[in-house]
Amino acid sequence: MSPHPPLHLTASGAVRAALASPGLRLDLGLAALHLRSRSALLAGQLQRVYPHFPFEPPGDFADLHVHVDPGAGLRRWIRPQARFRCDSRRNFEPFPASHALPLVEWGSNWLIGQRFNDHLLLHAGAVERDGRALLLPAVPGSGKSTLTAALSLSGWRLLSDEFGAIDPASGEVRPVLKPVALKNRSIDVIRAFAPDAPLGPAFPNTRKGTVAHLAASAAAVAARHRGARPAAVILPRWSDGAALSLQPVPPEELLPAVGFNAFNYRVLGARSFDAAVRLVRQCPGWRLTYSRLDDALRGIDQLWRDLVPAA
Amino acid sequence: MQRLESLELTPKARIEAVGASWAAFSPLSGETLILNDEAAAILEVLQAGAADERAIATQLNADTAELSLADLQGLVRGAVMSLEAAGLLLRRPAPLPGHDMLAG
Numbered sequence: 001m002s003p004h005p006p007l008h009l010t011a012s013g014a015v016r017a018a019l020a021s022p023g024l025r026l027d028l029g030l031a032a033l034h035l036r037s038r039s040a041l042l043a044g045q046l047q048r049v050y051p052h053f054p055f056e057p058p059g060d061f062a063d064l065h066v067h068v069d070p071g072a073g074l075r076r077w078i079r080p081q082a083r084f085r086c087d088s089r090r091n092f093e094p095f096p097a098s099h100a101l102p103l104v105e106w107g108s109n110w111l112i113g114q115r116f117n118d119h120l121l122l123h124a125g126a127v128e129r130d131g132r133a134l135l136l137p138a139v140p141g142s143g144k145s146t147l148t149a150a151l152s153l154s155g156w157r158l159l160s161d162e163f164g165a166i167d168p169a170s171g172e173v174r175p176v177l178k179p180v181a182l183k184n185r186s187i188d189v190i191r192a193f194a195p196d197a198p199l200g201p202a203f204p205n206t207r208k209g210t211v212a213h214l215a216a217s218a219a220a221v222a223a224r225h226r227g228a229r230p231a232a233v234i235l236p237r238w239s240d241g242a243a244l245s246l247q248p249v250p251p252e253e254l255l256p257a258v259g260f261n262a263f264n265y266r267v268l269g270a271r272s273f274d275a276a277v278r279l280v281r282q283c284p285g286w287r288l289t290y291s292r293l294d295d296a297l298r299g300i301d302q303l304w305r306d307l308v309p310a311a
Numbered sequence: 312m313q314r315l316e317s318l319e320l321t322p323k324a325r326i327e328a329v330g331a332s333w334a335a336f337s338p339l340s341g342e343t344l345i346l347n348d349e350a351a352a353i354l355e356v357l358q359a360g361a362a363d364e365r366a367i368a369t370q371l372n373a374d375t376a377e378l379s380l381a382d383l384q385g386l387v388r389g390a391v392m393s394l395e396a397a398g399l400l401l402r403r404p405a406p407l408p409g410h411d412m413l414a415g
Contacts, residue, residue, distance in 0.1 A: 251330030252345050259343055266341045270325055273336035273343055277327045 008051030029175035029224035034062035042100040049200035124164030127156035132231035133173040137261035143238025172227035179213035254285035319361035339398030
């Protein structure tokens, strides 16, 4: 158990002060983020979407050192901005100051996708049940995050909404635990699915429309250093009005899909190939088409019961 | 006089059975490919050692009675071009006659 209190039980003034200096350490499992900012808004937003993460000083090692500052000169007062800086480099255009959280989320995701090349990083949702991981690789707009969010609210442990991080040595999926980023209609879908879902504030008018973040559960945070061997790969696709369809995908078709949805397949070269071949040999694949979340969850649940005997 | 060329697998290329097909990775191109049966058969022959197109076709002809040697040679030529472009095999000049003697 962490010796540090969780962020949501920490006084907001203490979080704000620590975030300003020396910064907060967010241990995401595979990666640790050291975040500094003088934004009081960001401190409050972090408490809402990282509620169960420990309130840690940045004493230990961190992989990513991120600073979100308000910019200089008149920008401090006129249409203030949030600017993302990592290792003294600015990789992104500034966001409005009120949108510091989406900037931190997208920026840190981008950095993880660029830097964690000791793992095969799939653009995938990842959840765990009965000790085994389910991977959901998909292109943006496929309903991956909605499905991952719904699974995480239905007894599955969230490993990641963005990264299926596969350790090439062990074949395990490692958690990269961050809030699930829901966009546009997905926000209302999840609100309707689970009215008590711990959603953070909605951020309208981002490049991807309105975004809101679903917090990871206390159990998922407590287990964020525990990986899981994958048991299945599902390629999800939301399609308006479509009846539920779960079609097996043979390994020779699953392999290109895995490679296509990897951030760093080419960077890792033969190690990617070996890890991907191992994955598709070990895990059966399915193509899931759905329009109703309940149907999709029922289908996945049935499939999982057949595949993984309950622990 | 045209110099004979032999074909060989690109060093460190990976070839693995995946489901009903074969997948290959080329360290030269960084590409992963799902191979058709002809390409997989050619690479299998080359796993045993370098060979020219005619020798590959002859080997395949010994394994299958469905196609004539001439048909197989045409098929091998086409597949070899694709495999070479994908970085899965290399074309090298065949050793000159007497090469072993000179080297020895």
